[in-house]
Every structure is written in structure tokens, then in C-alpha cells.
Amino acid sequence: MHILLTNDDGVYAPGLRALRKELMRLGEVTVVAPALEQSGVGHSITLLEPLVVKSVDDDDGSNLGYSVEGSPADSVKLAVCELLSRPPDLIISGINAGSNAGINVLYSGTVAAAIEGAFFKITSIAISLELAEHFDYPHAARNAVKVIERILANKPEPGSLFNVNLPAHSRGEPKGIKVVPMGVGRYGEGFERRHDPRGRTYYWMTYAPPYHLDGPETDVTALCNGYITVTPLHFDLTRYDQIDPLSKWDWSL
Numbered sequence: 001m002h003i004l005l006t007n008d009d010g011v012y013a014p015g016l017r018a019l020r021k022e023l024m025r026l027g028e029v030t031v032v033a034p035a036l037e038q039s040g041v042g043h044s045i046t047l048l049e050p051l052v053v054k055s056v057d058d059d060d061g062s063n064l065g066y067s068v069e070g071s072p073a074d075s076v077k078l079a080v081c082e083l084l085s086r087p088p089d090l091i092i093s094g095i096n097a098g099s100n101a102g103i104n105v106l107y108s109g110t111v112a113a114a115i116e117g118a119f120f121k122i123t124s125i126a127i128s129l130e131l132a133e134h135f136d137y138p139h140a141a142r143n144a145v146k147v148i149e150r151i152l153a154n155k156p157e158p159g160s161l162f163n164v165n166l167p168a169h170s171r172g173e174p175k176g177i178k179v180v181p182m183g184v185g186r187y188g189e190g191f192e193r194r195h196d197p198r199g200r201t202y203y204w205m206t207y208a209p210p211y212h213l214d215g216p217e218t219d220v221t222a223l224c225n226g227y228i229t230v231t232p233l234h235f236d237l238t239r240y241d242q243i244d245p246l247s248k249w250d251w252s253l
Contacts, residue, residue, distance in 0.1 A: 001027030008109030031065030094127030
């Protein structure tokens with residue numbers, strides 16, 4: 001099995017290195033990832049600038065893969081269309097430094113890379129690790145590969161898309177794995193108002209993790225309760241329930 005590994009934290013991110021080491025037990029792994037951190041870029045692609053690609057070596061001098069001076073989605077596009085001799089059998093994006101649960105899925109470069117892979121009808125999985133004071137990437141990578149193996153064992157159809165979030169190691173061993181929907185409620189967002197040395201006002205986004213959210217269980221609540229979460233996603237945003245009612249409106253020009 002040939003695995004394409006990417007991320008949005010950059011090709012030198014420790015989460016990517018830890019996950020690559022574990023994925024190598026499953027097959028051949030090629031890294032194609034952004035040269036620099038691209039957190040929060042969503043599904044942006046580069047149209048007005050050239051995409052510079054460089055070969056990257058691992059710490060032992062062996063070839064790691066490629067760095068791309070572009071977004072996570074750019075990296076996957078280039079990998080599948082140009083850099084790899086054939087399409088990969090599996091695309092993994094991560095491990096991201098911080099969870100991508102709830103509405104953060106819409107902002108995430110990590111998830112966007114996996115979505116791009118699903119565009120190509122390749123099974124794609126985004127992996128993220130809950131924010132903590134200290135990230136234990138090797139431990140997270142071992143758990144991530146266990147989840148990946150479970151997914152592959154069930155032979156998902158080509159182009160299947162999954163979002164996986166891992167609880168911080170500080171919570172102890174995961175309580176289990178839960179398949180849950182993406183949360184859509186807003187939580188923990190705010191801005192801190194500050195002034196620079198010249199007296200100009202600026203704002204710094206703050207984040208407070210959710211602790212108690214009412215309503216049905218979602219990826220956000222299950223993660224907070226110490227579970228690994230698996231959420232099947234799709235990128236068709238059509239409101240199919242509204243097609244028929246809207247078609248009955250008067251659309252005459």
C-alpha cells in the first residue's frame with residue numbers, strides 16, 4: 001500500500017514525523033506537505049503565485065518527500081497530479097497540533113487536505129490531537145494508526161472521508177472510540193483587545209476549550225470526555241431537502 005502523508009503544520013512538524021514512523025508499518029509512505037505552517041487556511045489553493053517544490057531529507061539523510069510552498073490542498077493536488085508516479089492508495093493528513101472538531105472543521109487546513117484527497121476518489125483521513133501543554137505525538141501516532149487500521153479493515157468505498165480527533169495524553173488513555181457527528185454550535189471564541197506601543201488597537205483571538213455543552217453528543221463533547229472521535233464527512237454542501245420546495249418558486253425573469 002502506498003500512503004500519501006501531508007498536514008497543515010509544515011513538513012518539519014513533529015506530528016507528521018511521528019505519524020510517518022507508525023504508518024511505515026502499513027506500507028510505503030511519501031510525504032508531500034507545506035513548507036511552512038498553514039493552520040486555519042481552510043481549503044485555499046494558490047492561483048496567482050508559482051508553487052515551489054523541494055525534495056526533503058529525513059534526519060538520517062534518507063529521502064522524506066517534498067515540501068510545497070503552498071497550502072495543504074495545493075500539496076495534495078501536486079502530489080496526485082505531478083509528484084507521484086501513481087495515485088496513492090490512502091491519504092493521511094496530520095497529526096495536527098490541536099483538535100479539529102466542531103466548526104473548526106470548516107477552517108482546518110488539515111481537514112481540507114483530506115477533502116482534496118477525497119475529490120480524487122482516494123480514501124482520506126484527517127488526524128488531529130487535542131491541544132495540551134505538552135503534545136505526546138508518538139503516543140498519539142500509535143493510537144491514530146490503530147484507528148486507521150480499523151477503518152481500512154472495513155474496506156470503505158474509494159473517496160471515503162474521515163475526520164479523527166485524539167484526546168490529549170494528559171487525559172490518560174482514551175476511553176474508547178466513538179463515531180459521532182460534527183458539532184455545529186459555536187464555542188470558546190473571543191478576542192482580547194490590546195494596544196501596541198504606538199497606541200493602536202489590535203485584537204488577538206482567544207480560545208477556551210468547551211467543558212459542558214448541552215444537546216446531543218458530538219465530536220466536541222466526546223473528545224472532551226476522553227474518547228477518540230471518528231466522524232465521516234462529505235463535501236457536498238447541497239441542501240437536497242430544499243431542491244424541490246425551491247423549484248416550485250416563481251423563477252420567471
